[in-house]
Amino acid sequence: MTQSSTYPATPHGVLNTGVNTGKLGMWVFLASEIMFFTALIGSYIVLRLGADSWPVPGDYLAVPVLAVNTFVLITSSVTMVKAVQAFDAGDNDRSARLLLLTALLGCVFLTIKLWDYNHMIHNEFKINTNLLGSIYYFLTGFHGLHVLGGVISLLVIRSGVKSGKLLGGQHFRVEGVGLYWHFVDLIWIVLFAILCLV
Amino acid sequence: MSDHHAPQSLLSRVFSTDHKVIARQYLYLGLVGLLVAGLFALMIRWQLAYPGDAFPILGNLFWGETNGVMPPEFYNMLFTMHGAMMVFFAITPIVIGAFGNFAIPLQLGADDMAFPVVNMLSFWVMFLGAVIMTISFFVPGGAAGGGWTAYPPLSGVANYGVGHGASLWLLGIAFAGTSSLLGAVNYVVTTLNMRCAGMTLMRMPLAVWGLFCTSVLNLLWVPVVAAALFMMFMDRTAGTAFFLAGPGSLFAEGGALAGQSGGQPLLFQHLFWGFGHPEVYILIFPVWGLVGDLLSTFSRKPAFGYKATVLSMITILFLSQIVWGHHMFTSGMSPLLGTAFTFLTITISVPTAIFFLNWLCTIWRGSLRFTPPMLFALGVVFVFGIGGLTGLFLALQALDIWLHDTYFVVGHFHFTLAASVFFGTFAGVYYWFPKMFGKRMNQSLGKWHFYLSFVSLTFVFFMMMYIGATGAHPRRIADPTVYNFLGPFQDANVLIGWGAQFLGVVQLIFVWNFFTSIRSGEPASDNPWEASSLEWVAPTPPPHGNFPVAPTVHRGPHEYNAPETGERGWLTQAEPSA
Amino acid sequence: MERLITINDAVTEIDWIFDYATILTSCIFAVVLAMLIGFAIKYRERPGHKAHYTRGDSPAAVRMSIVVAMLVFFGVDISLAYFDHHAFLELYGNPPSQDEATVVDVFAKQFEWNFAQAGSDGEMGTEDDIFSINKLTVPAGKPVLVRMRSLDVLHSFFIPYTRGKQDVLPGMTTAFWFDPDKTTAAARAELDDPNFEYEIACAELCGLGHTTMRGIMTVLTPEEFAVWEAEESANAANFDMPEIWWDWSLDPADYAEEDE
Amino acid sequence: MTDAAHPKVNAISIFLWLAVLTAAEVGVVYLHLSPVVLAALLVGTAVVKALLVASYFMHLKFEGKLILWMVGGTMILATFFLLMLWPDIVGDPWAWVMAEG
Known part of the structure; x- marks a missing residue:
């Protein structure tokens, strides 16, 4: 449905490319996010291969905790897909519940991460201990910030879905936040494999 | 979306989501940035003209202990802030922020940007960046002093002589980058998805094409520099060492980098220039597009080879992202990479030559009206001609090893960046002022402003190139009299100094013209330049929602003197042919 | 004001390329300027003169654009790149080997150049090494290989008379080499300026004293150099700089394995 | 809207694949393989998982x-x-x- 508009004459969303304006905007934003994480993960890869010696991540990082965290984020991706499907089917309440569940899983991910951080800082693995520390905290820190942003927007969209206030114009927002959430999960999958395990 | 008919509260007016209000906000921020950074330029040139003497007014005000002579760290701060504020807080707000926000929705026949709230956010994030930059002046140790390129380890370590302002500087630039990113998302989606009926991609004015290419480059490369700046921020404050290297003794206890372990300084240069070269194209693309439109509008004939110009722009869009290495020929980058980047860089001159030729063919057999926008557009053709051609020297590896970090480079990028974008800025302001403010600017003052700026600017930047090439005058040095081989070039520095002061004073003509016309210029008609693009179809100044009746486009953007236009000689894009 | 003199004749090729590029670009710019001013005057708006309507997408226009593009690419770009690459290979392509060149180890620090040369025994790292600050003395006729590292920030070793510069980085050894043929005395005679010196400048911003990082390079004839070297290494200044020469490997073999 | 309603994506099966691959990744680490082989395996599984998420969860498979x-x-x-x-x-x-x- 074309986005109805409150402007006098021109319809707000004239879809020249056939792609919904919100979706195009979200994918354009994700393209810039890809470049952001390219710079981060790329710097890690290049610095690591250029370094003479590199500590074994297993000694510093609690791999089982991170594995659990990965499962948490994957399940949140599933609940996100279910939420979008529910919203498409028009079942606002179920969709709102699933959005809340996704947001909660996001919070669980963040709490596990913070607990992991202070556990590591406790036994002297800080951001300036070595290059692995700096890169680990920097990359997972920025990823955490993105997860936090995702959780907040999930809650905002959920309140819109719950009150049914989502006009035609904002119909796309549920799928938009879904795309963003899957992207954040995808980045964690790459980070987990490259940074924490190898 | 805010309700349009209820009286607008102050809050909704300040944080307005109307693209025209945001355009004006960007314009004012950009003009302030231009003024401040311009003053820095005058101070730099005065210091180089008279290095040993006391600085006229500020001397005894600030530097009593050196009885008025400017200390070198202040000089470092001057050219750092001159570069950074010009690029991020003067040119970006005006050329991309103001022109983009004002022109894109109007020229595409849309009612507003695709995401109005994100658009409002993009201005206020830029404003926050500007506030942080201003605060960084008054932090102990003064503002950043490591050059606008902020190479580590100088800018990456707190106690290497660069003030604490550098940490705030990094945040300020990161905010300005985020603002460009948010704006770029808006511009790309609006250009792709919000064109009115009949406005195909090949009927868009060239200015919109320029802004589209700018936004794509912004989108892809601003995040990369934001990552690099955050890394350096962590290096300065959190004790990480992404870009810091050095002997073991440094990292041991008591060393300057105690407790950190080595990264690589070259990594920052690659990340920065990976963004840096697309950045200089980000700044020039809107001007290329605007000049293409203006030359056609004021020669009363279509832009020559519209499709070829658009194709060249897209080619340059790709090429500009794979050539950043020519900034690093002497920086320790491997010579093999240097040769690869030389051959990649020289290919950019082919698409540039094509659209430059199209500019000249546009004014060929035209009927030229020398209004201020046209004069500034012709000025851009001249200065970008010089700038583009001197770029060839610096693309070559062996020649760049001689010319790098001399005033030849400074002269080159001031021609392409400062002169072309400077004239492009004024061309845009004089062209859209009637539509933006509903009043006309004084045309003869505009012409005087052009002639005087053109003469002094060409002289100043040409002299820079001369002393750089002939005398190998190193860049960024506070006192050229230290070196004997620069002796004969000191009076050239004095000439450049006075030329720059004259250029600065001449800008007052514009400032006077701008503000008096806003207050008491005579009202402007809907289409003062008899141009055909859609923004002149909207009423002056355009209401919220821009077009009372949705326009439908019937022809290309510059169909002047086409057979179908009959006696009047021009038809706007929205008028059906008779 | 004409250009600075060169330290040997090979380097004049850089000046030649600069002049060649200047002539090439000036011709192009002359054409551009003629078209710009000519069209502005010839086609200014005046009564009875109408603009000629053309979109410029006729086959003739496309052909013209392609011809100009080819002209620019082959005439300007490829010719410049060819000469430049030739000059690059000749000047910077093959470094002199360490036993047939005067090896100078430069150690840049915030705001001074530290030079170290093997004394008369030709071995670096022995007692008779010659250390000096901001003063470099090299024999004419033999190529000079300068190996550089920095203690703190980026610097750039720039001798304008060699038409070249090279950044000095902490944590990475960069190199720069040139053939000093013209001795300081010969240069003074040529310029008949008695106190002419080959100056060394820092071309990369390195902080407060960036301007004052000036060094002097004296080029002596081989005989004078031998006398100077013997005298210097006899009373090798007991520079207490051991901690600066930290893990700087001087043995080419170390670098060799890294190579393959 | 011209955007076709998204075909049903079986989220659970994709989830199972992701879970299995993650478990495999963690398992491989404890096998003490040579670093290069380990890196190749891990990068491989990461790419596969990323493609799974991108094409099914983010509907890249059904996009224009x-x-x-x-x-x-x-x-x-x-x-x-x-x-x-x-x-x-x-x-x-x-x-x-x-x-x-």
């Missing part, structure tokens, strides 16, 4: 050419950028001069 070109182009640009970083940061660009013996 415009978005595929955008994402694909960005990935190509990213890999080119990192490859150009390689000689300087990973290798020592001036070792060939020192090795002149």
